[in-house]
């Protein structure tokens with residue numbers, strides 16, 4: 001019997017007559033039912049958020065900080081229950097799910113330490129000019145299915161700290177851990193400050209178009225991001241968009257092959273490749289291409305694909321059927337075009353559970369779909385390059401600009417190359433590392449604005465300049 005979950009509106013856990021089923025991607029069994037909210041529930045949540053905003057926006061930041069820290073502690077204290085639930089709805093192995101839950105607590109707890117201090121623009125004999133930061137108001141948060149809890153907290157923590165209130169919509173594929181989180185944290189802040197409602201994709205445009213929501217913070221695909229920008233333009237809502245990516249990893253000829261093989265593998269295959277900042281195109285210098293590609297394939301053979309709740313699983317299923325079919329289609333396209341596989345390449349959509357074998361392609365052409373598109377699955381193309389100039393051009397030849405990485409013993413050379421990459425983040429000798437103190441955001445069609453760091457927090461505020469003419473009335 002699937003468990004029934006409730007939504008959080010105005011400090012109360014509520015049910016709706018209509019519900020949605022949530023499926024475990026490891027076996028396609030229905031494991032939960034959640035409310036299917038429509039316009040009425042959204043209106044109630046927005047009205048609660050608006051009421052709460054009046055006092056929360058005036059609450060001293062120290063109190064808001066303590067509330068965010070209390071939420072972070074609740075997540076960490078309940079991490080075991082939350083990560084098991086997360087694996088059952090999202091598919092990622094227990095170890096990675098635990099990492100997401102504890103990571104969400106760590107990021108929120110540290111974001112809570114950020115300051116929103118005033119800045120003095122001018123303090124002269126005649127004038128005092130000061131910029132203060134005021135919260136934008138009611139925020140609509142919309143998140144995807146690959147890191148549901150991390151992404152929810154990525155929106156909730158800065159909204160709360162800045163003095164905003166929020167109505168958050170999880171993905172219909174992965175709402176369970178977020179709704180359990182809602183129940184756990186609901187008394188850590190005044191009613192209406194955080195509201196979490198679930199529904200089909202159609203609830204998204206209702207949020208974007210809601211006249212009493214002031215800002216949208218969205219993480220998801222570039223295609224949906226464009227619709228959000230269009231919807232938000234009606235009343236010029238503020239927007240932050242964290243969108244898709246096609247990150248290039250560039251491996252220079254001096255890289256340590258043994259060390260890099262394992263790291264590159266996980267930079268592509270953690271969460272079954274369903275990571276916005278996964279390495280999705282790996283460019284290896286021709287001098288070490290054969291050795292490194294063989295080492296990656298060898299390492300990959302020791303990794304088990306299976307149910308994430310089982311011990312020993314390294315790569316879980318794809319999260320949902322639609323994405324599973326898309327990844328299978330990309331693999332089929334590679335087969336149809338006669339590209340060479342170092343590993344994998346066989347898919348079997350008939351079984352139960354959305355499993356794709358670890359698949360590694362050997363030097364497909366630059367215009368192959370698996371290279372040009374965001375695969376968002378456990379399929380990695382390895383490509384050969386000769387010169388830095390050539391690889392930079394290939395890496396930058398993308399509509400996306402989320403992140404990238406360079407792998408080399410010569411870190412100065414790595415940094416020089418990194419500075420020429422057209423992405424919001426570039427790592428040298430690591431990947432997928434985000435900091436609560438550094439802005440994370442995409443260039444080009446990977447997004448708009450930033451999350452985390454001071455810059456991320458400021459996105460939840462307007463600058464207000466107060467200027468006093470000291471002489472006028474003297």
Ligand code: NAD
Nearest residue numbers: 143144145170171201204205220221224242243244245276
């Ligand atoms: P998606 O765009 O399909 O859905 C994301 C969310 O938007 C879901 O909650 C969905 O219900 C909602 N939605 C769908 N249509 C909508 C509409 N018209 N208006 C408003 N909301 C709508 O994305 P997904 O498939 O859930 O997630 C995968 C994508 O997310 C990938 O492209 C990935 O790269 C990207 N992503 C980006 C980041 C980042 O930080 N840049 C992080 C994680 C995932």
